[in-house]
Amino acid sequence: MAKLAALRRTKIVAAGALGLCAALFIAAKILEGRYPGLGFVAAFAEAAIIGGLADWYAVVALFKRPLGLPIPHTAIIPANRDRIADNLGRFIEINFLAPGPVREKLEEVDFAVLVADWLTDEKRSAGLSRFVARLVPQMLTAVEQSGLSDFVAARMRAQIEKVQVAPLAAELLSTFTDERRHQMLFDEFIKVIGRFLNDEQALTAMRDKVREELPSLFNLFRADAYLLKKIVASASSLLEEVYADPVHPMRREFDHFVRRFVEKLKTSEEYARRAELLKRDFMARPEFTGLAGTMWESLRQFIEQDAAASDSTIRRQMTGMFVEIGKQLTADPQIRDDMNQGFVVALGSFVENQKSGVSKFIADQVKSWDFAQLTRLIEINVGRDLQYIRFNGMIVGGLAGIVLYGLERFVID
Known part of the structure; x- marks a missing residue:
């Protein structure tokens, strides 16, 4: 007024x-x-x-x-409204949105520092994590609809088929036998046998078997019980001796057996053929065919439940990751320079591709006044x-x- x-x-x-x-x-x-x-x-x-x-x-x-x-x-x-509008839009496009001035103006802005400052704020990073977590169901659905999960399953199957099982098993066993760690397995085997020899049901079954094999005259004098007791006592004594002696001959024999088996896995064509047959039989089973789908469903269920939880591990890890990214950007000038150049190129290209649209938008707005x-x-x-x-x-x-x-x-x- x-x-x-x-x-x-x-x-x-x-x-x-x-x-x-x-x-x-x-x-x-x-x-x-x-x-x-x-x-x-x-x-x-x-x-x-x-x-x-x-x-x-x-x-x-x-x-x-x-x-x-x-x-x-x-x-x-x-x-002259329309002509003024068109000329104004064209003037802004030519003089304000030209590649040179736009690039110079963009280069004045330190985009990387802005991003780093934003990410290092834990509250902002937590908000970004919550936003990403809300998109998790849509992202998982997109992955399913895109066929990516089926593609990954097919690639996994193809890669498994290329794996030579026998050499791989030999390498794993060689690693396991380093520093005689396979002897721990032998110790467990001794304990299992010891428990078997002290099991009443097992002893009864063994005694019945001995009685069947002995002549009737020996059974009359209860020789089956005597023989079983001697066998069990001798076996238990031998097992205790082997368990207590780290260099017992039986242990050395077990070492030789394992080394020979590993060597055959590495070199034997017969072992390799059998291992490949075993692998193909395993992969042909329905359980393996549906394994990828089952794994994906389990993974999806876990991710969705965790993302919706109040104390989500995924959100907490994403927040820490975003904050750490911000700190790394702040500390590394080379990354910031590269990032800023990327922003300049991307935004410059965007403005260059869209400036005719901006000109038309301005003209249309002026015409609508x-x-x-x-x-x-x-x-x-x-x-x-x-x-x-x-x-x-x-x-x-x-x-x-x-x-x-x-x-x-x-x-x-």
Whole structure:
């Protein structure tokens, strides 16, 4: 409202100045015969009136038709709305969205520092983790629909088929037998046999077997019980001896057996063929065929449940990862430089590809404006300054009138 009031005051003053020039012109003309010097005043006032009217016309013609008359080339801004809009959009595209200026402006921004500062804030990283966790179900569904899980399963199967089982098993056994760790397995075997020899049911079964093999006469004297007791006692004594002696001959024999077996796995074609047959039989089983799907379902269920939990491990790990990424960015200037260059190239290419769309967007927005309201806003904001053109026109016109009048009086005459 203050601008509108100032504009109105300026218009009144300009109109008053024009009226004053008209009154001055009339008075000077009336008194010119008595006072010849007033001819200069009359010339000044006459030219000032002409200059003021001309500039009034020029200012008014920018926004509307002077006096409402349909004069050509008036109401310039409303009449040329579409052309102004297109030229404005094209001007911004050429001068503001050119590759050079855009790249220079982008290079002034340290995007990596902004990203690093944002990520090192644990609350922000936690918020980002929650956002990513909410997208987990959609991401898993997208993976399933894209066929990625089936592709991975097929690749895993293809890779497993390429694996030579026998050499791999030999390498694993060689690693296991380092520092005689296979003897621990032998110790466990001894313990199992010892427990078997002390099991009542096992002893009863063995005694029945001995009785079946002995002649009836021996059974009459209960030789089966005697023989079983001797066998069990001897076996238990031998097992205790082997268990207590780390260099017992039976242990050395077990070492030889394991080494020979590992060597055959490495070199024997027969062992390799049997291992491959075993692998193919295993892979042909329905349990293996559905293993990939079962693993995927289990993984999906775990991820979804954990992501939805209040104390989600996945979210906690992602938060720590994001914070650590921010710290690494802060500490490594080379990574920041590379990252900033990537941002400049990516954003520069985006602006270059989209700048024609930006130009059209600006033009469409300008075309959609209410130009009657727009011209009024322009007039309110800059109209006061435009009114001073009328003052300048009167002054310049008046001075020109004096010069022309002087030339007419003193040079031409």
